[in-house]
Amino acid sequence: xxxxxxxxxxxxxxxxxxxxxxxxxxLGEDVGKEGGxxxxxxxxxxxxxxxxxxxxxxxxxxxxxSAIGMAINGxxxxxxxxFFGFIYPAINQIINHASRMRTRSRGLYTxxxxxxxxxxxxxxALEHHSESTEAYFIHTPGLKVVIPSTAADAYGLLxxxxxxxxxxxFLEPTKLYRAFKEEVPIDEGDKKALDKKESDKSGNITKxxxxxxxxxxxxxxxxxxxxxxxxxxxxxxxVKECEKAAELLAKEEIFPEIIDLRTVSPMxxxxxxxxxxxxGRAVIVQEAPRTLGLSSEISSIIxxxxxxxxxAPVIRVTSFDIIPPLPKAEHxxxxxxxxxxxxxxxxxxx
Amino acid sequence: xxYEQFNPLREQQLQVMDKDGRVIRKDLMPKLSNDxxxxxxxxxxxGRAADQKAMNLQRQGRIGTFAPVYGQEAQxxxxxxLQQGDWVVPAFREHALALVRGMPLKNFYLYYMGHETGSxxxxxxxxxxxxxxxxxxxxxxxxxxxxxxxxxEKNVAxxxxxxxxxxxxxxxxxxxxxxxxxxxxxxxxxNNQWAISVPRKIQTAxxxxxxxxxxxxxxxxxxxxxxxxxxxxxxxxxxxxxRRGEGPYFIEAVTYRFGPHTTADDPTKYRDEKEVEFxxxxxxxxxxxxxxxxxxxxxxxxxxxxxxxxxxxxxxAVADAEKTPIATVDEIFDxxxxxxxxxLAEQKAYLKKVMEEKKTRTQK
Ligand SMILES: Cc1ncc(C[n+]2csc(CCOP(=O)(O)OP(=O)(O)O)c2C)c(N)n1
Ligand SMILES: [Mg+2]
Numbered sequence: 105x106x107x108x109x110x111x112x113x114x115x116x117x118x119x120x121x122x123x124x125x126x127x128x129x130x131l132g133e134d135v136g137k138e139g140g141x142x143x144x145x146x147x148x149x150x151x152x153x154x155x156x157x158x159x160x161x162x163x164x165x166x167x168x169x170s171a172i173g174m175a176i177n178g179x180x181x182x183x184x185x186x187f188f189g190f191i192y193p194a195i196n197q198i199i200n201h202a203s204r205m206r207t208r209s210r211g212l213y214t215x216x217x218x219x220x221x222x223x224x225x226x227x228x229a230l231e232h233h234s235e236s237t238e239a240y241f242i243h244t245p246g247l248k249v250v251i252p253s254t255a256a257d258a259y260g261l262l263x264x265x266x267x268x269x270x271x272x273x274f275l276e277p278t279k280l281y282r283a284f285k286e287e288v289p290i291d292e293g294d295k296k297a298l299d300k301k302e303s304d305k306s307g308n309i310t311k312x313x314x315x316x317x318x319x320x321x322x323x324x325x326x327x328x329x330x331x332x333x334x335x336x337x338x339x340x341x342x343v344k345e346c347e348k349a350a351e352l353l354a355k356e357e358i359f360p361e362i363i364d365l366r367t368v369s370p371m372x373x374x375x376x377x378x379x380x381x382x383x384g385r386a387v388i389v390q391e392a393p394r395t396l397g398l399s400s401e402i403s404s405i406i407x408x409x410x411x412x413x414x415x416a417p418v419i420r421v422t423s424f425d426i427i428p429p430l431p432k433a434e435h436x437x438x439x440x441x442x443x444x445x446x447x448x449x450x451x452x453x454x
Numbered sequence: 455x456x457y458e459q460f461n462p463l464r465e466q467q468l469q470v471m472d473k474d475g476r477v478i479r480k481d482l483m484p485k486l487s488n489d490x491x492x493x494x495x496x497x498x499x500x501g502r503a504a505d506q507k508a509m510n511l512q513r514q515g516r517i518g519t520f521a522p523v524y525g526q527e528a529q530x531x532x533x534x535x536l537q538q539g540d541w542v543v544p545a546f547r548e549h550a551l552a553l554v555r556g557m558p559l560k561n562f563y564l565y566y567m568g569h570e571t572g573s574x575x576x577x578x579x580x581x582x583x584x585x586x587x588x589x590x591x592x593x594x595x596x597x598x599x600x601x602x603x604x605x606x607e608k609n610v611a612x613x614x615x616x617x618x619x620x621x622x623x624x625x626x627x628x629x630x631x632x633x634x635x636x637x638x639x640x641x642x643x644x645n646n647q648w649a650i651s652v653p654r655k656i657q658t659a660x661x662x663x664x665x666x667x668x669x670x671x672x673x674x675x676x677x678x679x680x681x682x683x684x685x686x687x688x689x690x691x692x693x694x695x696x697r698r699g700e701g702p703y704f705i706e707a708v709t710y711r712f713g714p715h716t717t718a719d720d721p722t723k724y725r726d727e728k729e730v731e732f733x734x735x736x737x738x739x740x741x742x743x744x745x746x747x748x749x750x751x752x753x754x755x756x757x758x759x760x761x762x763x764x765x766x767x768x769x770x771a772v773a774d775a776e777k778t779p780i781a782t783v784d785e786i787f788d789x790x791x792x793x794x795x796x797x798l799a800e801q802k803a804y805l806k807k808v809m810e811e812k813k814t815r816t817q818k
Pocket of ligand 1: 133162164186187190193521547586587588589615616617618619620646648649650711715
């Protein structure tokens with residue numbers, strides 16, 4: 105067990121997997137010498153060399169497009185896009201090729217690649233650094249989308265994403281990067297073991313592997329806290345806001361069940377429906393703009409499947425259909441504990 | 455034509471004034487009056503001091519992340535070669551030249567403090583807002599220039615971007631459109647030799663960036679981007695040529711970023727201090743000052759007066775910016791479309807209600 109930030113978890117997961125599997129390569133802007141603008145890839149180039157940890161020219165279509173070729177030809181590229189708002193030049197490559205190669209070739213060619221990127225609002229940054237437009241990508245058949253909100257999930261899901269046979273978009277809530285240290289069930293001694301690289305061929309390898317081996321399956325939600333009164337469904341940085349809202353609600357003896365989806369595509373429908381069956385009420389909390397966000401999809405899944413269980417309409421607490429304001433007015437934008445609290449009170453009023 | 459004398463394929467570079475402020479090519483000296491020089495110098499000094507102030511404010515948490523112009527102030531001379539109706543399409547490291555276009559200094563602070571209103575400049579400034587997505591905006595300059603052509607106006611457009619931007623696909627689309635459509639656009643690449651931690655040599659295998667122009671069928675020239683005479687002369691040639699209807703022009707201005715990429719960056723992680731020192735010997739502000747001093751039109755007392763005036767200007771701008779109230783709920787919704795949609799009206803009403811409720815809760 106180690107206590108680390110999400111950022112450290114990502115770094116360790118990359119390190120672990122690069123050490124274990126020589127086909128894993130990391131590419132992106134400033135990921136090598138600098139170790140990434142957030143330091144997610146810190147130390148990797150020194151350890152694995154400039155051929156496996158590549159500072160690319162400044163071109164997102166170039167990064168993702170060439171990663172597709174690498175993936176087809178036997179590598180497992182992990183691309184870093186510096187901020188989610190800069191992924192758009194690559195969207196043609198993602199939607200028209202990465203997610204379709206398997207279908208197009210009936211499985212002859214596949215794209216086991218990962219695209220990691222800092223995601224979401226809350227760091228008082230410049231324009232385009234606060235994007236939560238996951239819906240564009242969830243809407244893309246053939247692409248998986250993962251959004252961890254804890255260090256353990258970041259670690260475990262990143263390993264699963266790299267090992268997944270299909271392309272995975274891995275969105276990392278920027279606001280949570282260094283927000284807290286959390287336990288990750290990997291061995292304390294792993295750091296030393298991993299530092300040994302692949303040269304350790306004297307039978308120690310099994311031990312090395314074990315030290316950092318911890319995966320979380322893609323497509324499975326996490327129950328953050330159990331409760332009976334209402335189901336709060338969320339993902340990314342909003343999960344923490346739900347937890348804060350739960351504290352407000354607890355003062356009034358209201359106990360919501362909180363679900364962190366962790367993977368937003370494919371979604372864990374079963375977990376959602378099982379919880380709604382228990383509570384009879386659902387509030388979905390989404391950082392993205394309101395219209396056609398994932399919350400709309402979840403809402404229809406619940407109403408299509410759980411009409412008999414529902415005691416109130418399903419409610420969405422979301423950001424607005426506006427461009428995320430610059431820092432001074434940022435606080436207006438995303439759901440906060442009070443707005444979530446208010447949503448829960450509303451479903452309880454039926 | 456300068457571009458015919460300095461061939462980027464042969465790695466020739468236009469330089470009029472050497473690093474010590476001595477004119478080495480009198481024949482190429484552009485026509486600038488002493489007053490012009492003093493004005494250019496004023497904007498360069500203002501740009502640098504405004505930047506320095508912003509750095510300090512950033513450390514105190516009074517302003518957000520921004521990209522300092524420090525070291526690249528000769529950009530001012532390129533804007534100086536434009537005319538009133540011309541258009542400027544910047545990236546995010548052009549606030550010194552924006553001042554030449556008539557952007558109030560206060561706007562610079564407003565924007566980086568996190569107010570959208572920082573992008574609202576006087577109409578006749580004709581400078582677009584900061585564009586953060588690297589390499590995406592040169593196409594807008596092409597479109598603006600194209601419209602000028604279609605509307606038979608004589609205005610040209612100039613776009614600024616970095617060495618890193620030349621790797622983006624959209625940059626190449628802009629170059630290609632400009633060449634094919636022969637529009638009055640000037641591409642001004644501020645090659646400061648770094649894109650965050652990535653050095654110029656990793657950005658492109660071309661020996662110069664200017665030589666890329668050749669492939670797109672337009673003149674390309676590499677200039678000493680810290681020499682205001684080279685900057686002015688090349689831009690003037692490009693602008694005049696475009697205005698005559700002879701099409702686009704590409705300028706690679708070799709310069710250097712003295713400071714961090716942004717206030718969030720630590721350049722000691724990836725570059726050698728010796729390199730910074732080398733370039734500080736070629737500081738554009740210092741060079742112009744030396745030139746003016748040698749010419750006998752500038753002295754210490756003028757310098758002192760200028761610095762005082764600039765400081766005052768900055769203090770006023772910062773104070774004004776800090777007094778600016780944050781955007782209202784109406785403001786953040788009402789600027790989405792020309793007309794508020796029913797959905798947005800509903801969302802706005804909800805947010806207002808929530809804000810009211812929160813107020814009464816904290817009062818309790
Ligand atoms: C499309 C896109 N990708 C990545 C970024 C993040 N980013 C901001 S500035 C920058 C480097 C830009 O280098 P250059 O074009 O040389 O301009 P400079 O910063 O040196 O002025 C990067 C990678 C961005 N803003 N936009
Ligand atoms: Mg640069």
